Amino acid sequence: MSDITVRSLGEDEWEQYRSVRLSALEDSPDAFVASVEEERAYDEDFWRTRMRRSQRLIAEQDGTAVGVASVGQARHEGERDNEKVAELFGLWVAPSARGTGVATQLVQAGADAARQQGRSHLAYWVGVDNGRAVAFASGFGFRPTDSRRPMRVQGAGDPEDEVAMVLPLGEDRGVPRF
Structure with a gap:
């Protein structure tokens, strides 16, 4: 298997992201x-x-996209933005690349990007009943917070809750409010 690279996309690469x-x-x-x-x-x-x-x-292998993630401003409904916290979202890995470390590389690149933006923490919302995702995030160093919200996904009849998990990016090991 060849190397996987992760890079940031610019605005002019919108078609590749799409x-x-x-x-x-x-x-x-x-x-x-x-x-x-x-x-x-x-x-x-x-x-x-x-x-x-x-x-x-975007994560690529031999010039083919095998994963994607986004890093943006963390927000919580009803509260103002916490400028020190970035949020990782939209994480996806192609079925052919699952279990190969692509998700880890994308999350690491997201943490690096947030750190470069001067953020102190990276938040990642995970379904509380998704044991695999919770274990992955925990293994990476994310810790659960008290913040919960209904999962906002397509076609969810009775959506489960998701929990905000937070990764400290520097010396501030505290948990920010969401």
Whole structure:
């Protein structure tokens, strides 16, 4: 198996991000807030705006996208932004690359990006009943917080809760409010 590289996408690479995002929505429709049909209909202006709003990371193997994640400003409904906290979201790995370390590389790149932005923590929302995701995040160093919210995914009849897990990025080991 050849090396996997992770890099940040620029605004002009919106079509590449769009392609891998649509692949993620097709493969795992129950894991995302949006639907593939909805996002396929968006125009170039929408995708360029999305690229500017958050940092988009892509994992590639032999020039083929095998994973994606985004890093943006952490927010909590009803409260103002916590400028010191970044949020990792939209993490997806192609089925052919699962179990090969792609997710770890994407999360590490997300943590590095957040640190470079001057953030003290990286937040990652995980379904409380998704033992595999909780174990992955915990193994990476994320710790659960008291913050919970209903999972916001497509087609969720009675959605489970998700928990904010937080990774300290520097000397501040405290847990920020969400």
